[in-house]
Amino acid sequence: MANITTTREGAGGTLTARALREGFYAGVVSLGLFFLFVGLETTQNIRNELVLNQRWGLLAVFVLVAAVGRFLTVAYIRPWFAARKAAAAARAGTARPEGFLKRNFVVLAVVALIVYPILAVAIFGVQGSLKWVDNFGIQILIYVMLAWGLNIVVGLAGLLDLGYVAFYAVGAYSYALLSQYFGFSFWLLLPLAGILAAFWGVILGFPVLRLKGDYLAIVTLAFGEIIRLVLINWTDVTKGTFGISGIPKASVFGIWSFDVGAPNNFAKVFELPMSSAYYKIFLFYLVLALALLTAYVTVRLRRMPVGRAWEALREDEIACRSLGINTVTTKLTAFATGAMFGGFAGSFFAVRQGFVSPESFVFLESAIILSIVVLGGMGSLVGIAVAAVLMIGGTELLREMQFLKQVFGADFTPELYRMLIFGLAMVIVMVWKPRGFVGSREPTAFLKERKTVSGSFTKEGHG
Amino acid sequence: MAPEMNTMKNDPILKVEHLSMRFGGLMAINDFSFEAQRGEITALIGPNGAGKTTVFNCVTGFYKPTMGMISMTQKSGKTFLLERMADFEITKDARVARTFQNIRLFTGLTVLENLLVAQHNTLMRASGYTFLGLFGLPAYKKAEAESIELARHWLEKADLTDRADDPAGDLPYGAQRRLEIARAMCTEPEFLCLDEPAAGLNPRESLALNTLLTGIRRETGTSILLIEHDMSVVMEISDHVVVLEYGQKISDGTPDHVKNDPKVIAAYLGVEDEEVEEVIEEIEEIEEEGKH
Amino acid sequence: MEYFIQQLVNGLTLGSIYGLIAIGYTMVYGIIGMINFAHGDIFMLGGFAALIIFLVLTSVFVGLPTVLLLLLMMAAAMLTAALWNWTIEKVAYRPLRGSFRLAPLITAIGMSITLSNFVQVTQGPRNKPIPPLVSSVYNVFGISISLKQIVIVVLTTVLLTVFWYVVNKTALGRAQRATEQDRKMAALLGIDVDRTISITFIMGAGLAAVAGTMYLMYYGVVVFTDGFIPGVKAFTAAVLGGIGSLPGAVIGGLLIGLIESLWSAYFTIDYKDVATFSILAIVLIFKPSGIFGRPEVEKV
Numbered sequence A: 001m002a003n004i005t006t007t008r009e010g011a012g013g014t015l016t017a018r019a020l021r022e023g024f025y026a027g028v029v030s031l032g033l034f035f036l037f038v039g040l041e042t043t044q045n046i047r048n049e050l051v052l053n054q055r056w057g058l059l060a061v062f063v064l065v066a067a068v069g070r071f072l073t074v075a076y077i078r079p080w081f082a083a084r085k086a087a088a089a090a091r092a093g094t095a096r097p098e099g100f101l102k103r104n105f106v107v108l109a110v111v112a113l114i115v116y117p118i119l120a121v122a123i124f125g126v127q128g129s130l131k132w133v134d135n136f137g138i139q140i141l142i143y144v145m146l147a148w149g150l151n152i153v154v155g156l157a158g159l160l161d162l163g164y165v166a167f168y169a170v171g172a173y174s175y176a177l178l179s180q181y182f183g184f185s186f187w188l189l190l191p192l193a194g195i196l197a198a199f200w201g202v203i204l205g206f207p208v209l210r211l212k213g214d215y216l217a218i219v220t221l222a223f224g225e226i227i228r229l230v231l232i233n234w235t236d237v238t239k240g241t242f243g244i245s246g247i248p249k250a251s252v253f254g255i256w257s258f259d260v261g262a263p264n265n266f267a268k269v270f271e272l273p274m275s276s277a278y279y280k281i282f283l284f285y286l287v288l289a290l291a292l293l294t295a296y297v298t299v300r301l302r303r304m305p306v307g308r309a310w311e312a313l314r315e316d317e318i319a320c321r322s323l324g325i326n327t328v329t330t331k332l333t334a335f336a337t338g339a340m341f342g343g344f345a346g347s348f349f350a351v352r353q354g355f356v357s358p359e360s361f362v363f364l365e366s367a368i369i370l371s372i373v374v375l376g377g378m379g380s381l382v383g384i385a386v387a388a389v390l391m392i393g394g395t396e397l398l399r400e401m402q403f404l405k406q407v408f409g410a411d412f413t414p415e416l417y418r419m420l421i422f423g424l425a426m427v428i429v430m431v432w433k434p435r436g437f438v439g440s441r442e443p444t445a446f447l448k449e450r451k452t453v454s455g456s457f458t459k460e461g462h463g
Numbered sequence B: 001m002a003p004e005m006n007t008m009k010n011d012p013i014l015k016v017e018h019l020s021m022r023f024g025g026l027m028a029i030n031d032f033s034f035e036a037q038r039g040e041i042t043a044l045i046g047p048n049g050a051g052k053t054t055v056f057n058c059v060t061g062f063y064k065p066t067m068g069m070i071s072m073t074q075k076s077g078k079t080f081l082l083e084r085m086a087d088f089e090i091t092k093d094a095r096v097a098r099t100f101q102n103i104r105l106f107t108g109l110t111v112l113e114n115l116l117v118a119q120h121n122t123l124m125r126a127s128g129y130t131f132l133g134l135f136g137l138p139a140y141k142k143a144e145a146e147s148i149e150l151a152r153h154w155l156e157k158a159d160l161t162d163r164a165d166d167p168a169g170d171l172p173y174g175a176q177r178r179l180e181i182a183r184a185m186c187t188e189p190e191f192l193c194l195d196e197p198a199a200g201l202n203p204r205e206s207l208a209l210n211t212l213l214t215g216i217r218r219e220t221g222t223s224i225l226l227i228e229h230d231m232s233v234v235m236e237i238s239d240h241v242v243v244l245e246y247g248q249k250i251s252d253g254t255p256d257h258v259k260n261d262p263k264v265i266a267a268y269l270g271v272e273d274e275e276v277e278e279v280i281e282e283i284e285e286i287e288e289e290g291k292h
Numbered sequence C: 001m002e003y004f005i006q007q008l009v010n011g012l013t014l015g016s017i018y019g020l021i022a023i024g025y026t027m028v029y030g031i032i033g034m035i036n037f038a039h040g041d042i043f044m045l046g047g048f049a050a051l052i053i054f055l056v057l058t059s060v061f062v063g064l065p066t067v068l069l070l071l072l073m074m075a076a077a078m079l080t081a082a083l084w085n086w087t088i089e090k091v092a093y094r095p096l097r098g099s100f101r102l103a104p105l106i107t108a109i110g111m112s113i114t115l116s117n118f119v120q121v122t123q124g125p126r127n128k129p130i131p132p133l134v135s136s137v138y139n140v141f142g143i144s145i146s147l148k149q150i151v152i153v154v155l156t157t158v159l160l161t162v163f164w165y166v167v168n169k170t171a172l173g174r175a176q177r178a179t180e181q182d183r184k185m186a187a188l189l190g191i192d193v194d195r196t197i198s199i200t201f202i203m204g205a206g207l208a209a210v211a212g213t214m215y216l217m218y219y220g221v222v223v224f225t226d227g228f229i230p231g232v233k234a235f236t237a238a239v240l241g242g243i244g245s246l247p248g249a250v251i252g253g254l255l256i257g258l259i260e261s262l263w264s265a266y267f268t269i270d271y272k273d274v275a276t277f278s279i280l281a282i283v284l285i286f287k288p289s290g291i292f293g294r295p296e297v298e299k300v
Helices: A012-034 A056-091 A105-156 A165-182 A186-208 A213-233 A277-302 A305-315 A317-322 A327-353 A363-376 A381-400 A404-408 A414-432 B052-059 B087-092 B111-118 B120-126 B138-157 B173-185 B203-220 B231-237 B255-260 B262-269 B273-291 C002-032 C039-060 C066-096 C102-123 C147-169 C171-181 C183-188 C193-219 C224-241 C246-266 C269-286
Strands: A040-044 A050-054 B012-023 B026-037 B041-045 B067-073 B079-081 B096-098 B191-195 B223-227 B240-245 B248-253 C137-140 C143-146
Touching: A012 A056, A012 C066, A040 C039, A040 C102, A050 C039, A105 A277, A105 A305, A105 A327, A105 A363, A105 A381, A165 A186, A165 A213, A165 A327, A165 A363, A186 A213, A186 A327, A186 C269, A213 A363, A213 C224, A213 C269, A277 A305, A277 A327, A277 A381, A305 A317, A305 A327, A305 B111, A305 B120, A317 A327, A317 B087, A363 A381, A363 A414, A363 C102, A381 A414, A414 C066, A414 C102, B012 B052, B012 B223, B026 B041, B026 B052, B026 B223, B026 B240, B026 B248, B041 B052, B041 B231, B052 B067, B052 B191, B052 B223, B087 B096, B096 B173, B111 B120, B111 B138, B111 B173, B120 B138, B138 B173, B138 B203, B173 B191, B173 B203, B203 B223, B203 B231, B231 B255, B240 B255, B240 B262, B248 B255, B248 B262, B255 B262, C002 C039, C002 C143, C002 C147, C002 C171, C002 C193, C002 C224, C002 C246, C039 C066, C039 C102, C039 C193, C039 C224, C066 C102, C066 C193, C102 C224, C137 C147, C143 C147, C147 C171, C147 C193, C147 C246, C171 C183, C171 C193, C183 C193, C193 C224, C224 C246, C224 C269, C246 C269
Parallel strands: B041 B223, B041 B240, B096 B191, B191 B223
Antiparallel strands: A040 A050, B012 B026, B012 B067, B067 B079, B240 B248, C137 C143
16 A cells, blocks of 8 residues: 555546545654644642643543544545536636625625614524624624724725724724823714724834735734834823723714613613613624614725725736826825724724733734634725634634533533634635635726636735 | 928927936936927837936936926927926826826726826816715716716827727727827826837727828817837838937938938848848847946 | 843843744745734644643652753643644645635635634633743842843854754754745655645744743743734744744844843833834845845845
């Protein structure tokens, strides 16, 4: 079984043999990978010394899963995929008309989002809806909004920004600080936070925008870290790692308040039982409106000269300059517009949490937002929204999987695996679909008919 | 001084005086002067690596010349010193447009979108620098409709109307060349610089290109400067030929004058066609070595 | 003055560690043009492997000589880290080679998240302290130099010499440099490009693992998040030196180490990372190709 030449591959017997061999290799490799990390565990004993725990059974499971998984992949899954691909290729040419669902996806999605909190209340009751509206609804929509904002910079203008979270932080701290020190209301500070973030976008963007590609990426990462470190260390103003708490709640345009003691409290006015759920539902609609605003502005801007210039910049910067486009200001507007939406999202984040600290603005957040943009398909609003739902909602679901405790024992905490699964999902989706869920782009103008542009023609930018 | 062959008029749109460009130790252009007349097609020819594209890049602002002056006079009489302007300003304010030797299209945008991007500055003004356009004001809508009309005009001229909604990267090579020229024309230039527009075209595509270029001159009066290797194109459509070798001008005049100039024959034209290729390749190699 | 020299010594030690990690970044970037974001976590993984082997050895063979102990720790860390990096390249990066530029970057970020969380899940989230391995301190003209600092600097120098030899004088190094210049051409000339890239990942991981072991020995503690900050700083070092350049990576690492220790000594320790990142930004803005990088000429 050792010397199987490639010429004899394909026949059923040799395929199994090859699968067996590859499975065996996978087992050996995984033994090497996991021997130290899974086979042995470092724990502290009572005297606080490190001691080793042996877990050879678990190691055996890991190795077996790797070996069997590899065997099955080579022997069955891969041929099955190849056969399906061939069948799909044979069927190609007979284009299917787009279904009702696909044609009206955007409208249906917006309607579904609008009725979502109502449904949640109807099904789970006022108090029970909290989790669904807050943990899933608001949480996902914040990421959708952030990813749509970053999409302007990365997806449209092709500028790789690894420090987007900085603008999120600027927005959050603008609201937290200005409302604490000056008592300004949310509705005044929301636009102000956006403007401040855009302003920072221009300040940070101006010196770095002539850098290209990975250099730009690393400088934006550095700026993101600098802002976070300043937030940590400038304790007089930001209270450092303790963060700022007691951030005032937003009101419904100043008409109804959600503060418990206020005479115009929402629940009191409508003679409803006291619950924090109303505030969350209000926040849900607020973030939904903000996200839709982001989407609307993006769609509008794409059809304006500045949006077209962004996309042209992504495709070819030199050609842009030859057409009289000032690439510096074009890049700056992309940076500032993206930053502004980051700032909006940030001030929303502060009002939702009632608390901000530098912990919320680590590089990992930038990485998550960027990965949602790329996984969704750069430039595609729908793809990005789908990616946010899958990645954020999917990992959030883990918190709900308490039944796993029955399977793996009482000390099994599914939340612990959230980021591990998130990271693995990033890798798997990228390998499976390098251009993201939606790789094609919608043209912004047409003469006769609107044809989507296949992803193989679009470029990813060099800035 | 080179003899001024065209004595009919003297209204230069572009004046290049004592242009020199140095890359490290290599003198790519050495004290090069020439003029391009308004309304004419001026061809810049010379063996590969003679420095033609470098002259182009200096004229269009992509390189800053080591020495020399490049001035451009518009129809209105307004004069611009191009060597002092940024590349995008040269297109935007002086109204000089260019194409590239290795085509630079926005491959992921449709053909029409490519032409709309070229009208960026006009549309920006019409949209009140985006702010007013965001609210869908009629002024912007009108400007956008006009820009699509202009694009449609050039699509027809370039014989690309049928492909308007396809991605630019999907076009065949010859069509991409024509699209790049149409895109440059959408910036409404007074002076158009074409870097080897006929390179790699088959005879049929070459013919279509000739039609497009003469059409441009006839209808818009745009002056054209072109770099070309294809002698049939040069001799057929240009009014004035400047020959460059090793960064220096060796001849300047009408196509007939240049064709018979012994210096040019020696440097370039006197060699048989097949040999020209060889010579060109040799020079290219030398140039490449010189650059490294 | 003595204080200054003391800080120089400290900075040099720290810089050696950064330099060793930076080589992995710069080599991978040079050869396939991607930022291997997971490299910092490979460094952390190396530190953990060294820690676990240390615990195994000290519990099985009591009284093992420190030199042998350190060598075995290093060997185990190098083997494990190399195997991880080799597998990651094969599984996560190779399928994306030559595709969309952002895809490998996102995969690498995903891999970085995966690795640090894998260690968190399997080894727990707490700090892992070990008793000091090497504790002698020498006093030279009023400057205290610890033995572990000497070990780090000497070991780095030895490794870099070996490494320099491999890259510049062997067929393997030639294959690497050829692949770096033009992958297609190298393949046409009979270089096994896949193998060369694999070996590059293995070499980078080996050096990072040594750095991880040194880090464990120097600070006496390792935790699952340790990949990020040293990783980013090492990448900064690689960029500072001019990405793709091996001497640049080492010099960049030393510079970052020196900046950090001098800043902490003379200004405020709180802002030491701000100083590092600011210097990175300033260098890139004024000399984008780094100290040793060739300036990029824009081709029109």
